[in-house]
Amino acid sequence: MRIDLHAHSTASDGTDTPAELMLGAAGAGLDVVALTDHDTVRGYGEALAALPAGLTLVTGAELSCRLDGVGVHMLAYLFDPEEPELARERELVRDDRTPRAQAMIGKLQDLGVDVTWEQVARIAGDGSVGRPHIATALVELGVVPTVSDAFTPEWLADGGRAYAEKHELDPFEAVRLVKAAGGVTVLAHPAAVKRGRCVSESAIAAMASAGLDGIEVDHMDHDGDTRARMRGLAADLGLLTTGSSDYHGSRKTCRLGEFTTDPEIYGEITRRATGAFPVPGAGGRER
Numbered sequence: 001m002r003i004d005l006h007a008h009s010t011a012s013d014g015t016d017t018p019a020e021l022m023l024g025a026a027g028a029g030l031d032v033v034a035l036t037d038h039d040t041v042r043g044y045g046e047a048l049a050a051l052p053a054g055l056t057l058v059t060g061a062e063l064s065c066r067l068d069g070v071g072v073h074m075l076a077y078l079f080d081p082e083e084p085e086l087a088r089e090r091e092l093v094r095d096d097r098t099p100r101a102q103a104m105i106g107k108l109q110d111l112g113v114d115v116t117w118e119q120v121a122r123i124a125g126d127g128s129v130g131r132p133h134i135a136t137a138l139v140e141l142g143v144v145p146t147v148s149d150a151f152t153p154e155w156l157a158d159g160g161r162a163y164a165e166k167h168e169l170d171p172f173e174a175v176r177l178v179k180a181a182g183g184v185t186v187l188a189h190p191a192a193v194k195r196g197r198c199v200s201e202s203a204i205a206a207m208a209s210a211g212l213d214g215i216e217v218d219h220m221d222h223d224g225d226t227r228a229r230m231r232g233l234a235a236d237l238g239l240l241t242t243g244s245s246d247y248h249g250s251r252k253t254c255r256l257g258e259f260t261t262d263p264e265i266y267g268e269i270t271r272r273a274t275g276a277f278p279v280p281g282a283g284g285r286e287r
Contacts, residue, residue, distance in 0.1 A: 003032040003261040005058060005269075006075060006188065006216065006244030010125060011035075011043030012062075013132040015249030018043035019050035022281075026055045028256040032266060032278065034058035034077060034244075039093040040128050041081040051281035058269075058278050062188060063178075064093050066168040070197045071158050072187070074174045075216065075242075078273035079183025086177040089169055094128050096167040101129045103164035104156065108134070111161060113143055131156050132251055147251055151195060158196040171199075175211045182275025186214040186242055191230055192221035201233055208237040213272060218243025218259040240265050 008014035009021045016024055018035060021043075025033035035047050035057060044059055051057050058077055065072040079086065101120060108115050115137050123140075124133040135150035144150045153160045169177075171187075178185045187207065191198050204215065217230045218241075234241045243259035246252070270278055 001031040001263045001266070002029055002257055003263060003266045004030050004245050004247070004257050004259070005032075005034040005060075005077070005186070005242050005261050005266070006036050006062070006219075007033055007247040007256065008037050008062075008249075009035060009043045009047070010127045011040055012037035012128045013124075013130045013248060013251065014127075015251050018045075018047035021247075021249075022047050022050045022052060022055060022057070025256055026052045026281075030055060030257050032056045032058060033256070034060045034075075036060040036062045036075055036077075038062050038128060038130060039064055039090045039097075041090075042128075044081065048279060051279065053281045055281040056278045057281070059276055060183075061090065063090070063174050064166070064168045065171040065174050067171050067199055067203060069158075070199050071168070071195075072171045072199055073189065074169070074171055074178070075186040075188045076174070076178040077184045077186070077269055078276045078278070079178050079181035080275035083177075083181035083275065086181045089173075089177060092167050093169070097129050100164050100166035101131075101134060104131070104134055104162050107162040107164065108138075108155075113138070113141065113162075115141060132248065134162075136251060148253075153196075171207060172210050175207060179211050182273060184213045184269050184272050185211070186216055186240065186269075187212060188216045189219045189221050189246065190215050191226045192219065193226075194221055204233065205237055208239055212239065213269070214240030214242055214265070216244055217241040218261075219246060220254045220258065221246075240268060242269075 060077040063074040
């Protein structure tokens, strides 16, 4: 089985619609794909309706968190999307995305960049506006050559010249909320130092004690030494280890299925979940 547990659609900051993502996952030879848009479950319906036979959909989300000033992304799988407390927190994060983006645009304008809210809103379309949309605008304007080059201290990285804060969850609270909604939690790309500061291994250990299920080890932002170190940490802490593409369509260079999760790990994730269940493709009928 080929299993990719981290992919984004136009419901947040990907460039493929949820339907296109499902077809692309099947075309890439995947057996299982997780839809993990940022702080939203809006893409579920379209993904389910387009789910081809032979592909299984894992519903999820990537939750925006912050710990001691460090951005943390928490992958949540197979939770009940209607659970009110977690739904309320996702809504708070989403509602804060527009004023935050507007603040970042204002900072860029103060730095002499001719970016506008109208440009960023056009790029975001119906998705939840975020930094990748602003980064795409910077690429369009020729300010940076790629989206990744916008995520530096000079521009949009945490603490960067054009950075602005938004409402974000405490990761320990995120673990509690997802667990209460019957879901499973995996810390996304925990050692992606090229993105900026990362949480310490002691913080990851504390999250494990609080109920964190796993860490994303095999990821494009982890080199070989980092993967080995994270795998060792996971073994010490009794955490599951996953691998994923973190696919964003044409917005990033990664390909669907570039990194995958071991089928035994996937089986354990599905065994732990009680809020929702994977949906096998057979015309997209929701269970």
